[in-house]
Amino acid sequence: MAQEKLTRETVVEHALTLANDDGVGAVTIRRLAGSLGVTPMALYWHFKNKEELMSALAEHVLSRVTADVSPGDLWHRRLRVMVEALVRVMREYPCVPDLLTEVEDKHELESFKRATEATLDVLTAAGFTLREGFQISSYLLNGTIALVKGRPACSRRPLDAEEAEARRQRRLKLESLPRDRYPHMVEYGATLAEPPDVEGYFTFGVDLLLAGIETLAARPSS
Numbered sequence: 001m002a003q004e005k006l007t008r009e010t011v012v013e014h015a016l017t018l019a020n021d022d023g024v025g026a027v028t029i030r031r032l033a034g035s036l037g038v039t040p041m042a043l044y045w046h047f048k049n050k051e052e053l054m055s056a057l058a059e060h061v062l063s064r065v066t067a068d069v070s071p072g073d074l075w076h077r078r079l080r081v082m083v084e085a086l087v088r089v090m091r092e093y094p095c096v097p098d099l100l101t102e103v104e105d106k107h108e109l110e111s112f113k114r115a116t117e118a119t120l121d122v123l124t125a126a127g128f129t130l131r132e133g134f135q136i137s138s139y140l141l142n143g144t145i146a147l148v149k150g151r152p153a154c155s156r157r158p159l160d161a162e163e164a165e166a167r168r169q170r171r172l173k174l175e176s177l178p179r180d181r182y183p184h185m186v187e188y189g190a191t192l193a194e195p196p197d198v199e200g201y202f203t204f205g206v207d208l209l210l211a212g213i214e215t216l217a218a219r220p221s222s
Contacts, residue, residue: 008046012060019095058103062111075125090148097145126217147205152196
């Protein structure tokens with residue numbers, strides 16, 4: 001790719017593909033330049049270092065988190081839609097959880113600040129203080145990251161051979177436990193004979209994240 005045709009957007013899109021395919025750690029200036037067919041110096045016209053590139057990558061992805069909400073919606077409806085939108089983008093771009101962990105200045109990203117402000121607006125409408133709102137916002141972000149990173153090993157149908165074997169081995173280990181000591185774990189192992197319900201996993205996970213917040217919001221005022 002000729003340097004004069006290399007745009008900032010092109011660099012970010014290639015970096016996103018590389019991060020999704022091989023992990024955030026694989027995104028280096030040298031490797032990215034090689035995939036684009038340019039010298040590393042060509043990338044420095046757009047980003048002065050890797051940290052700036054990673055921030056741009058995070059900004060690019062987070063800008064795709066769009067929640068279809070209306071100001072007239074009840075607060076818990078708005079919050080659910082926002083969390084589901086974040087989960088959806090993280091599922092589409094597997095690198096996002098690790099990317100958000102790596103970018104130290106994510107609180108300086110415009111998209112991150114907008115998302116935080118929107119979340120605080122919802123949470124104050126629910127009756128939380130701003131201090132509580134910031135705590136809840138952090139909890140929701142970290143909880144969503146954990147939810148996506150802990151997704152079932154299988155996310156496709158049907159299971160490929162490697163996934164099927166890993167699942168079978170896990171099931172055998174659980175079912176081989178002494179039933180008199182671990183009856184519930186043994187019974188759970190039997191459920192691994194069936195493919196995981198990935199959509200059910202995410203629906204339940206979002207419910208779990210939001211249930212505690214809704215319960216706290218409904219507590220009597222002191």
